[in-house]
Amino acid sequence: MGTPDFAVDILQKLIQEPFVNLKLVVTQPDKPVGRKRILTAPAVKEFAQKVGIEVVQPEKLKNNEEFFELLKEINPDTIVVVAYGKILPKEVLEIPKYGCINVHASLLPEYRGAAPIQRVLMDGKEYTGITIMKMDEGLDTGDILLQKEVKIENDDDILTLSKKLSEAGSQLLIEVLKNIESITPVKQDHSRATYAPPIKKEEGKIDWDMCAKEIYNRFRALKMWPGIFTTFKEKLLKIHDMEIVQDNIFDSRPNGTVVEIDDSSIIIKVRDGLIRLKLLQLEGGKKIGARDFVNGYKIKRGDVLA
Template identity: 75%
Template sequence: MGTPEFAVNILQKLIEDPSFNIKLVVTQPDKPVGRKQILTSPPVKEFALKFNLNVVQPDRLKGNQEFFEILNRINPDVIVVVAYGKILPKEVLQIPRYGCINVHASLLPEYRGAAPIQRAIMDGRDYTGITIMKMDEGLDTGDILLQERIKIEWTDDVITLSKKLSELGGKLLIETLKNISNISPVKQDSTKATYAPPIEKDEGQISWDMTGIEIYNKFRALKNWPGIFTTYKGKLLKIHDMEIVNKWKIEDVQNGTVVEVDDSGIVVKLKDGAIKIKELQLEGGKKISARDFVNGYKIKKGDILS
């Protein structure tokens, strides 16, 4: 059971290993995507169909007798859940012989919830990891079966870190499934729990009173969606590429003020220095380089972003 790209690599690992017989793939329903609202299949469905796997896409799980009957008929030894996006009801949790096993992208009990990768990057954490967990009725509260940590590099963003964690998740899942009878589950210490709620669009709004590191962490955490943005002359301005500039220590200039403009970027003053915006997109326009933005929109030194 899984939905986004993160789950695809893990499904591939299961397909490639002859030890496992995948009887069913469960994913979210197709959804309209983009401005034209084109009905689009989840990445897991598209990948599973390439291997002629059976795929079902229930609208809901709770009280879904048809879905329960499908699972009971299959009678799985284990159900693997990877970023599926729905809470599993008790009726599903009780079906498999070895229970439902979740691949979660954090070092539980830290970052329980839907957005552990983004939240860890935004918080400036040095490490995160993968936890293989036996699911219960709570939100990522089940017993830990295996866990391994990975370093978050300064150059990592949500895309690169997701790929690394997906690779690690596939490896640990295979190890767990092959040794499931011999692994002793470890209860989570809920007193140390932290949470990673879903990302909201307005979290992409930056404040120029933030530090350079805070903005950079938000930039790399939200790169997929919704991105980071500010406003320029009353219009939303999305920042697609940026870097921290430490040489600027101007005390008598308002934060958010453009302090330098050249072909390489637009330098904007922050609480503790400045950032250089290298690629950006004004509301209603296309993504362009800073050089083209300066030429097209005539932004200049002294202008203020808010």
């Protein structure tokens, strides 16, 4: 059971294992995407159909007798859940012989919830990890089967860190499945729990009063969605590439001020330093490099981004 690309990576590894007899893929329903609201299949569905695995997309799980009967007919040894996006009801949790196993992209009990990879990047952490957990009725509260720590590099973003974690998750999951009868579950220390709630679109709005590292961490965490943005001349301005020029310096100019323009970037003053903007997109326009943006939209030193 899974939905996004992160789950696809793990599904791909599972079907390559000779001892795994995969009977069914469960994913969320197709959803309208983009301005034109085009009905789009989840990444897991697209992959499963390509390799010829049966897919079901229940609108709901609770009190869904047709879905429960399908699972009972399959009679699985275990159900593997990877970023599915819904909490499983008790009726589903009780069906598999060895229970339902979740691959969660954090070192539980830290970062329980829907957006652990984005939140750990936004928080500027140096380490995260993968937890393989036996599911219960709570939100990522089940007993831990195995964990693995993963280092976060300074240049990691949502794409690179997701890839690292999916690879670690695949390896750990296969180890758990091979040794499911001998692994002793360990209860989580609930007093140490932290949470990673879903990302909201408004979190992509840049607050230039933040520190340089805070802004950069938000950029690398929200790169895929919703992206980060500000306003220029009362229009939405998306930032597609940026880097820190310098931090721990201070001057009296307002935060968000354009302080320098060079051949490849627009340099912005923030609370404790400078941020370099390299690839931009003004509302209604295309992604363009900083130099083309300067030439096309006449941004200049002293302008202030809101």
